[in-house]
Amino acid sequence: MAKKTVAIGFIGTQLDSGLGAGRWSKWRPTVSLVQHEDTQIDRLDLLYSVRYRSLADTLVKDIANVSPETEVRLIPLEVNDPWDFGEMYAAIYDWVRGYAFDPENEQYWVHITTGTHVAQICMFLMVESRQIPGVLLQTSPPRKQVEGAAGEFTLIDLDLSRYDVLAQRFHQAKEEAIEFLKSGIATRNARFNRLIEEIERVAVRSRAPVLFTGPTGAGKSHLARRMFELKKSRHQIEGDFVEVNCATLRGDGAASTLFGHKKGAFTGAAADRAGLLRAAHHGVLFLDEIGELGLDEQAMLLKAVEEKRFFPMGSDKEVTSDFQLVAGTNRDLRVDVAEGRFREDLFARINLWSYTLPGLAQRPEDIEPNMDHMLARSSAETGHAVRFNAEARAAYLQFARSGEAPWSGNFRDLAASVTRLATLAEGGRISVDQVAAETSRLRWLWQHAQGGAPDARAPADAGLDELLAPGVLAGLDCFDRLQLQSVIQVCRQSRTLSEAGRRLFDKSREQRAVVNDADRLRKYLGKFDLRWDDVVREPA
Structure with a gap:
């Protein structure tokens, strides 16, 4: 059985009006819906304000005269100001939430020719977001006005997945954005390419903080700037890209640089200073090496990120700045949190979108x-x-x-x-x-x-007698002793456990589906009851 057709729309207080027989000589969009001989409207749901009840009753009679098989339901919808978007959207949203849609048996056409422009936009949004499971209906008058002429109508389906051309264009735009983030470099690493694809989606859809971790020189600053330029090209932000290396901030200068100060706030504060957070208003603030920030500055930053307001140094008046935070670090902030060097609440706030850039x-x-x-x-x-x-x-x-x-x-x-x-x-x-x-x-x-010259501070056995428990060294084969010496030397030439693991397992790691060089090295050292900190610690 064919689905019933239900049209939903506002009464047009100007276009649908008219008294006496003369009203049939003009085109009225709501009445025209039922004047098409080859189209059956089974039900017409008309939203209206009670002050136009007389017009509504007239339309009901005229529709019954033209199409007696069409059921008309009048739905009062009261708004104080029909041009107030917030009020109009809330009223339509509440009505839609209570509407008993039956898409298995009914198809819905949302008429957007009548009503204020604000009402039309709200109805568009209801259909676009699938709050109303239907299509848009646009009507237009006949080219030559003739009594009883129905004019024309067009159905607009906002389900973009049905349009191959649009889908191809969206795919092309996405690919262009990904290439932009990669600076046009045809990178081949599958893991890195997947990471960039997700960053592209986040960049164009979110204004939440983003955290980039990874070794120095891995491209954190460059990628943050490309994210900003991509958002700027999409008109998603208006402000500037403001970058600061937190490792260069010390003492009173740290808070002053970031949050600004009032004249006389501290020795040397000869004039007011706005600070970089305010310079990034409506833009992107990139805090490189965020793990180097002091705890006081971390607390101030948390408030600024969450509330978009903060106190400059020496001021009892809050200022505002609406910016997107992108942070970078080569440290493991999880370790810093555990050891009290980084605030847990700030880490939780900036860790919504966290990406580790491989070296x-x-x-x-x-x-x-x-x-x-x-x-x-x-x-x-x-x-x-x-x-x-x-x-x-x-x-x-x-x-x-x-x-x-x-x-x-x-x-x-x-x-x-x-x-x-x-x-x-x-x-x-x-x-x-x-x-x-x-x-x-x-x-x-x-x-x-990396301190890779011959290790002058270590004897031929790399200090194994000091590292290993008494008697263990004497029990090692020459092979095991030489292998352990080499491993320790690589560890001392490396900055981190992961870096040492990458160097030691540079070939076998390529054959593994899951790579965890640090864990492999940690387990190897554990066979001799050694820890990373023991191996790389300077001798007394």
Whole structure:
């Protein structure tokens, strides 16, 4: 059995009005709904204000005259100001919530030709959000006015999933946004690409705080700025991108820089200062190394994020700033919370959207596209095209992807390396000899940056007699002792347990579906009753 057609709409106090026989000589949108011979309206639900009851009764009679099989239900809807969006939306929303929809047996057409523009917008929103399970109905007068002419009508289905062209355009826009966040670099690491896809959705749909964790140089600041630029291009924010490295903030200057101060708030405060939170009003505030903030500043920041207001230093008057917070850190804030260095309530507030950006060594397949991107950028800046010859390219990538290359500075190290190669290239070609010289430079850089020169403070056994319980060293085979010495040396050259694990398991980790280098290393050390802190602690 075919579904019944139910039309829902407002009485048009101007377009539907008219008295006497003359009213039939003009086009009235509500009456026109039942004047189409090939379209049956089974029920018409008309919303109206009681002060227009006389008009409503007239419409009921006229509709019965034209289409006696159409049931008309008059629904009083009172609003003090029909042009007040909040009041109108609330009234329609409450009515819709109480409406007994029966989509299995009825189809709903929402007439948006009548009513104030505010009412029409509200009805559109009801259909778009599926609060009303129907389609929009738009009517228009006949091109030539003839008595009894019905005019035309159009049905508009807001279920965008039915429109392939629109779906393709939305998909294209999403892909363009993802490419924008990746700076146009065709990254190949599946985990990183999935992470960027989610960040894209969050960037365009949310104004909640975002937390980026990861090693220095992994791209936290760059990604935060790209998020801002994406939101700016979508007209979602109006303000600026304000960035501050919290590791540079100390003493009274920390609170002053962030929250501002009044003149005379402390020694040296010679004039009022607005502060960076207010500079980020209606924009994005990026707090890099947020874990370096003092506890007092953390408390003030929590209030500013939650309430959008705070007290500048030395002021008894609150100020406001509506900004989106993006934070970055290379620390494990969970550890800092447990040890009392970071406020648990602030961590909970900024941890709604938390993403760990992998270092370059964890994305070996992305070294090549990033290298090409940086080389192209360098060529554009200098005006001279530079390329690797085939042998040099293969040699550089072999080294860059090997366990010899920890990329401790991540993309900063890669950018510096590519810049050196491009600058020294003869005739626009990077040679094998240049690559050999550059890889030697990188080995030297990483060796000294990580304390990787021969460990002058450790004897040949890496201090095993001090680390291991009495008698354990004597019971180790030469193989086990040499292996443990090497592991400890790598640990002392690394900044974190995870970094040491990545270097030690650089090959086998590629064969694993689930990678947890830190846990593997922790268990290995545990076989000798050793902990990470014991291994890397400076000797007395």
